[in-house]
Amino acid sequence: MLAANAPTETLTPPGTSASAGSEPRTGNWFKRPVESEIIVEGQVSYGNYQIFAGGYGEQLYTAGVEYDRHSWGHFLGARMDYVAEILPFVLLDKPVYVNIWGYPQYSISRARQLVPGLGISPIGFRWQWREKKGIKPFLEAKGGVIGFTRKVPSWEATYENLSLQSAMGVQVKMNERWGLRLGLFGDFHFSNAFIVPVNPGLDVMNANLGLSYHFGKQR
Numbered sequence: 700m701l702a703a704n705a706p707t708e709t710l711t712p713p714g715t716s717a718s719a720g721s722e723p724r725t726g727n728w729f730k731r732p733v734e735s736e737i738i739v740e741g742q743v744s745y746g747n748y749q750i751f752a753g754g755y756g757e758q759l760y761t762a763g764v765e766y767d768r769h770s771w772g773h774f775l776g777a778r779m780d781y782v783a784e785i786l787p788f789v790l791l792d793k794p795v796y797v798n799i800w801g802y803p804q805y806s807i808s809r810a811r812q813l814v815p816g817l818g819i820s821p822i823g824f825r826w827q828w829r830e831k832k833g834i835k836p837f838l839e840a841k842g843g844v845i846g847f848t849r850k851v852p853s854w855e856a857t858y859e860n861l862s863l864q865s866a867m868g869v870q871v872k873m874n875e876r877w878g879l880r881l882g883l884f885g886d887f888h889f890s891n892a893f894i895v896p897v898n899p900g901l902d903v904m905n906a907n908l909g910l911s912y913h914f915g916k917q918r
Contacts, residue, residue: 887903
C-alpha cells in the first residue's frame with residue numbers, strides 16, 4: 700500500500716529543463732487545439748472560356764458554407780488546410796436554345812432560362828500564406844458533385860455532374876475571430892465525365908466573397 704504522503708508524479712514540458720520547475724501531470728503536453736474556421740460565402744461568375752468544356756454564354760451563381768481545418772501542416776511556406784463545402788443555393792443562367800455541346804443558338808432565339816441546383820465538395824485543400832498577418836493570400840481547390848433540375852448545359856447532358864473549383868485571393872483579418880475573404884479570381888468547372896455519350900461541360904470565371912469565423916483558442 701502506498702503511503703498517504705507519497706510524492707505526486709510530475710512532468711516537465713517539452714523544451715524546458717527540470718531546473719525550470721515542473722507541475723503535476725494534469726494534461727497532455729502534446730495535444731493542441733486544431734485551428735478551423737467556417738466561411739459563409741457567395742460566388743458570381745463573370746465570363747466563360749472553352750478549354751475543357753463546350754458550354755458558353757452561361758453564368759453561375761452560388762451561395763453556401765465552407766469548412767477549413769488546419770490538418771496538414773505547412774508546404775512551400777504556406778499553411779495547408781483541409782477544405783469541404785456545401786452549396787444549398789446554385790443558379791445557372793443559360794440560353795434556352797443551345798447545340799448538343801452547350802453553345803448558344805442565338806439565330807433561333809436569345810431567350811434565357813434559370814436552372815436551380817445544389818452542390819457539395821467533400822474533398823479540397825487550401826494553401827494560405829502569412830497566416831499570422833492581417834492580409835493572407837490563399838490558393839485553394841475543391842472537388843465534388845453538382846446537380847440541377849434540368850440537364851445542363853445541353854439536353855444531351857446529365858442532371859448530375861462532377862465539379863472542380865479553383866480560386867485565388869486574400870483573406871483580411873478583422874479581429875481575432877472574424878475575417879473577410881476576397882476571391883479575386885476563380886474557376887468553376889462541371890461536366891459529366893462521359894457518363895453519357897455527350898459531355899458538353901461548362902467553365903466559368905468567378906469572384907467570391909465570404910465572411911469567416913475562427914473556432915478554438917486563439918494563440
